[in-house]
Amino acid sequence: MTNPAVADLIARSNRLGADPRNTNYAGGNTSAKGTEIDPVTGESVELCWVKGSGGDLGTLKESGLAVLRLDRLRALTGVYPGVDREDEMVAAFDYCLHGKGGAAPSIDTAMHGLVDSAHVDHLHPDSGIAIATAADGEQLTATIFGERVVWVPWRRPGFQLGLDIAAIKEANPQAIGCILGGHGITAWGETSEQAEANSLEIIATAETYITEHGKGDPFGAVVPGYEALPEAERRAKAAALAPAIRGIASADAPQVGHFTDSPEVLDFLASEKLGPLAALGTSCPDHFLRTKVKPLVVDLPAAAPVQDVLARLAELHEAYRADYAAYYDRHATPDSPAMRGADPAIVLVPGVGMFSFGKNKQTARVAGEFYVNAINVMRGAESLSTYAPIEESEKFRIEYWALEEAKLARLPKPKALATRVALVTGAGSGIGRAIAERLAAEGACVVIADLNLEGAQAVAAELGGPDVAVAVQCDVTSEEQVAALIDAAALAFGGVDLVVNNAGLSISKPLLETTVKDWDLQHDVMARGSFLVAREAARALIAQKLGGDIVYIASKNSLFAGPNNIAYSATKADQAHQVRLLAAELGEHGVRVNGINPDGVVRGSGIFAGGWGAKRAAVYGVEESELGAYYAQRTLLKREVLPEHVAAAVFALAGGDLSQTTGLHIPVDSGVAAAFLR
Structure with a gap:
């Protein structure tokens, strides 16, 4: 049963x-103090619950x-060795824990435990x-x-x-x-309601005073030519710049990006104080960390034209890295952690907006939110x-704090595809x-592209x-939609790191019944569509300078000559030869291009559910419900191929273990001898 003090604290x-x-x-x-029965002594014990x-x-x-335990926490004042050794007190918090202790105590634990308020x-x-x-x-x-806040x-x-x-x-x-x-x-209070009311009073009073007494142009005049571009033009320029900016932010370690063009950001970027204020940096530790x-x-x-911005970004990035290294050298001591990286986490482009970066999308988004807070x-x-803001030396003491380093070391090991952005076409159902x-x-992070927007949105939400x-609606036959x-x-x-060309459809007809419309539709969606997606993705991959992967979901039919299948197999x-051609062309950019050749995937397949299954079953003289088993029995392993088997092959190619492999086709067909690669 939850302690009432804890329930109030959580709420x-x-x-x-x-x-x-x-x-x-x-x-x-936040924190609360209260009592519970010690299960060892059976006596009441005072506790402090504080956000970990x-x-x-x-x-x-x-x-x-x-x-x-509050008695042990307060007793630490008797062994406190002084401000020069105060970091040692964090380890001492572990000796104050009650029971299993809950979450790891934060550096602010002393503030909550020592302040005499519930x-x-x-x-x-x-x-x-x-x-x-x-x-x-x-x-x-x-x-x-007045005297209400100190x-x-x-x-x-x-x-x-x-x-x-x-x-x-x-x-x-x-x-x-108090104001720190x-x-x-x-803020504090003897009840949870009182503490919350006092916190809100301080916040609201400060807000009101700033509104009523603040200057109307705190950032100075708007600089002509630096005003926000119209929305469509602004976002088009942001999209053109984003991959190169991501590459800059990822020079030391790969990062995921986030874009913000909110009014407060655009106003700041257009102001005469942009340069001086940005140079001062943020102040609150949560911000600059x-x-x-x-x-x-x-x-x-x-x-400014995109190419001019890109050229200037390269110069500014070099200067930023040198400046950050100098900052580190000015303040580092022999026992400081090694420099973690000299790339920016926030990039500001006047008229366009803010690009923020982190180890995942949430971290990148939150970094942007924190800089909006700073603005x-x-x-x-x-x-x-x-x-x-606080002195630069104080910022360094916190950024390269041994306790912060220990906190980073406790983070779980990143997953194999952390920081990578994947784009999968035809991802609203089936194999995709x-x-x-x-x-x-x-x-x-995954972009779910599909002609069926509703299906794509459902997948994105579930993920x-x-x-x-x-989710993005896209007809891969449209040059404009693929660029979008x-x-x-x-x-x-x-940007994007991993592109999976999976969108497709199939029409099963013998040669004499195959119309030009059938032929064109098959080639438009898969041959033309794969080409368009690969071409537009390659622009971003090359701009990022981070390498990457393009994977084609081809078919064992690219090799196997089956009946009544001329348009699909051709x-x-x-697609299979596009893999080889692009592997040869994009290798110099570190982009690997590989393919996967599945056998017929019946269960879970949008293509088979759309009538293809019935037609193929008729060709082979079996019931449609038995088609998967029929395919399995003609293989060497006698096993049906499922969507997750194809997905596993994509991960095998992109997960890092095959980093030296390009131009390869992996069969995922349970062994179809006629489709063996030669």
């Missing part, structure tokens, strides 16, 4: 975390709480951080809140900050919370005063669906929604 946390005005994703923490390391308030569950909230609202990062933040705090000078999160806040609360019994310089807010200390800013007007913070601080499901299960998969498909992949995930032979 409060979820409400606060659901509103981005209160805190960002995975930012901030890495959790998110909006989705917090009881399993995400660290549970500590309920404590630590949040990162944009309005609160705006006050916290204003040059005269201490005076503004007094002006805005200023706490910047201090890195940790045990000493917990002691500082506890002392301030004790010295200011009238206070409901450069960082955020903390995800966005890096500052973004890469393209210093060209909105109408709002800068706007608020500049409205009332001057934006003054099975391939999309397998690739997503192995960590890839996890836009942080994992997006690659653009959609670029805008959704930054177009599959066309």
Whole structure:
């Protein structure tokens, strides 16, 4: 049975975390104190439940709480060795855990345990951080809140900050919370409702004051020529730039991308203070740990041609890497972790928008959301005063904190296709669906392309929604729709790494009954369609400079001469040779092109369900329900081929173990001797 204090804490946390005005994703923490019966002694024991390391308030569950004995937590003040050794206290939290302890305690645990209040909230609202990062933040705090909220000078999160806040609360019994310089807010209350009300009061009061007293143009004048492009033109340019920008962000390690062109981003990019403010970087630790200390800013007007922007990006990237390496060298000590990478996590292109990057789509999206938070913070601080983030040396201390390094080391090993973006045509059903499901299960982001948009949307939703998969309607015979498909992949995930040419259909007729329309339809969808998809995808693959894979789902019919199948088999032979031709042409770009030759896949196949199965069954003189078994019996292994078998072959080609293989066709036919490769 859940303790009432815990139930109140979870409910409060979820409400606060659901509103981005209160805190960002995975930012901030909350706590509650209460009592439970110790199962060993049978006596009542005081406990502190606090959001554990890495959790998110909006989705917090009881399993995400660290549970500590309050007497032991408070007793740590007697063994605290001082601020120079405060990091040692994090390990000491493990000795304060109650029972199985729950989630790993975060660095902010001391703030919650040492503050003498039953309920404590630590949040990162944009309005609160705006006050916290204003040059005269201490005076503004007094002006805005009077004695209800107290200023706490910047201090890195940790045990000493917990002691500082506890002392301030004790010295200011009238206070409901504090502004943490450069960082955020903390509020408290004797009930969960009171703590939540106090948090919301601080946030709303700061918001109102900024609105009523702030300057109308905190970012200065709009720079002529840097205004946002019209939406269609803006997004077309973003799609054209995205693969190359992703390549820049992935020079040290592959990244997934996210694009944002919200009004607050576009306004910031058009302002005269863009350069100076971006150079100052973000301030709240949660911000710069995800966005890096500052973004890469393209210093060209909105109408600059794409090729000019790409050329300038190459120059700016080189300068950014050198600047980041110099930042590391200025502050690194002999025991600092190695530099993690010098590429930007945020790239700003005036007139177009913001490109953000991370190890997966969610991380990339959240990085962009955090930089939007930073823009709002800068706007608020500049409205009332001057934006003054924490010192660069302090940012480095947190970015390359041994505790942060340990946190990264605890992350699970990435899946085989993590950071890879896959595009599968004909993925709304059958073989394509099975391939999309397998690739997503192995960590890839997936673009589900299909003529049937409803089917594609259903698959994308089942795979996890836009942080994992997006649906795009596409007729692969249309040059314009295929180009739009690659653009959609670029805008959704930054580009594409793995393309599976799977879209197809089949018409089973003898030669004399095969019409020119039949012939053209087969070749348009599979031969022309595969060519168009490969060509447009190759543009993105080459621009990214990350290599990649193109996989054709051909057929054993590309080799096997079966009856009544001239149009289908001929177009599959066309696809099979496209594999060889493109492998020869794209190899210099690190792009591998391979094919898969399945036997007839009956179960789960959209083609067979659409009438092809009945026609092939008639050709072989069997019942349609027995067609899969018929195919199986003519193979060497006597096993039916299923969609997941084809999907497994795609993963085998793209998963990394066959990294030196290109121009290969893999039979997935249970052994059809007539289709052996020669």
